[in-house]
Amino acid sequence: MSDSSNKYDVVVFGATSFAGQLVCEYYLANYGASPPTFKWAVAARSESKLTALKERLASEIDSAASTLPTIVADSLDDEAVGGMVSQAKVIITTVGPYAHYGSKVVAACSAAGVHCCDLTGESLWVKGLIDKHHEEAERTGAKIVPSCGFDSIPADLGTLMMVEYMKRTHGLSPDDVRYYFGASKGGVSGGTIASVLDIFEQVWSGGKAITSKLADPLLLTATPGFGKAADPGGLGYDSLAKSWTASSVFASHDSKIVFRSAGLLGYPETFRYKEVMGFKGLLKGFLPAVFSTIAFGIGGFLMVIPVTRKFIAKKFLPAPGEGPSKELRDSGYFWINFLASGRSGDGKDVVCRGKVGSDKGDCGYKETAKMLAECGLCLALDDLEYKKGGVLTTASAMGMPLVDRLNKAGMTFKILDE
Structure with a gap:
């Protein structure tokens, strides 16, 4: 398992991408830059783009966004990815296509016992993750959870x-x-x-x-x-x-x-x-x-x-x-x-x-950002029934606590017969 003393509860990797910016906007609008219950940081491969992102967020949403911690990491650089993962309890990654840019992030998380969630809809890539990392993630306690948006x-x-x-x-x-x-x-x-x-x-x-x-x-x-x-x-x-x-x-x-x-x-x-x-x-x-x-x-x-x-x-x-x-x-x-x-x-x-x-x-975007953001918090903060690691799913890794989170966040998961 990842060390509970890790510097950040959640790191948003790919924060300067279209989807990543929406996740950051969601966190700022609903929790703030420095919420009392968790610490989060933004990461991407370009330091200048991260600076520009923080300036925009500070101007449009919350001036405290200028204080957000940043991590510079290229998804194809093993050392940089490993350094980022070592600072996190959960990695949220929006860097796709994942078959090209997601594998090193998952490998590092699986080895380190750090949880990871993404937005992939790439079935063959997920199959490869299961074959390569499921048993290792079971041993380390890492919950690797693909497809945490509208897919699926x-x-x-x-x-x-x-x-x-x-x-x-x-x-x-x-x-x-x-x-x-x-x-x-x-x-x-x-x-x-x-x-x-x-x-x-x-x-x-x-x-x-x-x-x-x-x-x-x-x-x-x-x-x-x-x-x-x-x-x-x-x-x-x-x-x-x-x-x-x-x-x-x-x-x-x-x-x-x-x-x-x-x-x-x-x-x-x-x-x-x-x-x-x-x-x-x-x-x-x-x-x-x-x-x-x-x-x-x-x-x-x-x-x-x-x-x-x-x-x-x-x-x-x-x-x-x-x-x-x-x-x-x-x-x-x-x-x-x-x-x-x-x-x-x-x-x-x-x-x-x-x-x-x-x-x-x-x-595809506003509510997907909400889903992915709440998945990160659910993995980082909630006491979940399914304790084992592995290459999992939102239902198996987080289950009804995630349903409760999403209902509280304004989505609808409702039984009509009640």
């Missing part, structure tokens, strides 16, 4: 919320959890685009071997069972939700995270998970579901091919460091409906409903 907290903690509620109120674990992405408003940053483009490049260069791994919902869990695994979703009508459905771009990675949690937390082998876009109404929802399905297929095809991928990226997509405006982030929102079902001991079918989302900001 709503899916992972929403599922946990449904599982815990059904255990508590009905004495059973659900066999089936379904996630329906509904109304939303928001934008996309260049950093996210860069990560997505990197995944499509891997698909093109790796061929069927890579495609089959990305299509496997059980890629990140070594637990046998889960025979029916994830329903890939797609165009169809879901009579339980009374909703038309279409494929979700988030489902591929989210399902892998949810099933890793299922293995780590001992969900029953009958457990299944399905994640889709939801369009309410037998008639009203049909055409939007069809159009979404067509757009999903065409968009995926064009992005896999290098020539069209590069053209689209150059002409239409934001570059790294760019992102949606503050107005768009502040006016954004997202809502996800959950259904969990199982069969009681007396043979009765039980169905429970839940809701996850926020009307306080867009899912």
Whole structure:
């Protein structure tokens, strides 16, 4: 385990990136530069950019931001990364694509027993972390927790919320959890685009071997069972939700995270998970579901091919460091409906409903920054039930205490049957 005398409880690495700046803004606005309960610092590879960041934050949010401690570290420099990690209890890293810039940070944290959380949606990279570092992190006590933003907290903690509620109120674990992405408003940053483009490049260069791994919902869990695994979703009508459905771009990675949690937390082998876009109404929802399905297929095809991928990226997509405006982030929102079902001991079918989302900001940036920031504090400060280290998930590493934190921070994790 990391030494409790470490200089900082949380270090925000990549603080000058688009997402990193939002995490810093969240901490300043909600906790201040020198809160009484924890110490935090900002880190990046450019000292001049860190200075400029502190000046902007001091001018716009809190004059005390000028006193924030800084650490200069390059994510590809082993010595610099090791020096940064040695000062922290938790590293929050926003430096992506993580397959290129995240591995040394995780390696240093795993070896030193320092917790680490990030925003990756890169399933193959996470698989590599499990293979390389899970056993070591178990020994050192480091909790390595990937995907602590919109990928994949709503899916992972929403599922946990449904599982815990059904255990508590009905004495059973659900066999089936379904996630329906509904109304939303928001934008996309260049950093996210860069990560997505990197995944499509891997698909093109790796061929069927890579495609089959990305299509496997059980890629990140070594637990046998889960025979029916994830329903890939797609165009169809879901009579339980009374909703038309279409494929979700988030489902591929989210399902892998949810099933890793299922293995780590001992969900029953009958457990299944399905994640889709939801369009309410037998008639009203049909055409939007069809159009979404067509757009999903065409968009995926064009992005896999290098020539069209590069053209689209150059002409239409934001570059790294760019992102949606503050107005768009502040006016954004997202809502996800959950259904969990199982069969009681007396043979009765039980169905429970839940809701996850926020009307306080867009899912990809403002609320993602909130999620990542609260993950850092949860790992640093809270007494968590799951004591072991490893390459974990938000549900297994932090669980319901993180749900409570996010509810207090203005998000919604709610059982609708209560």
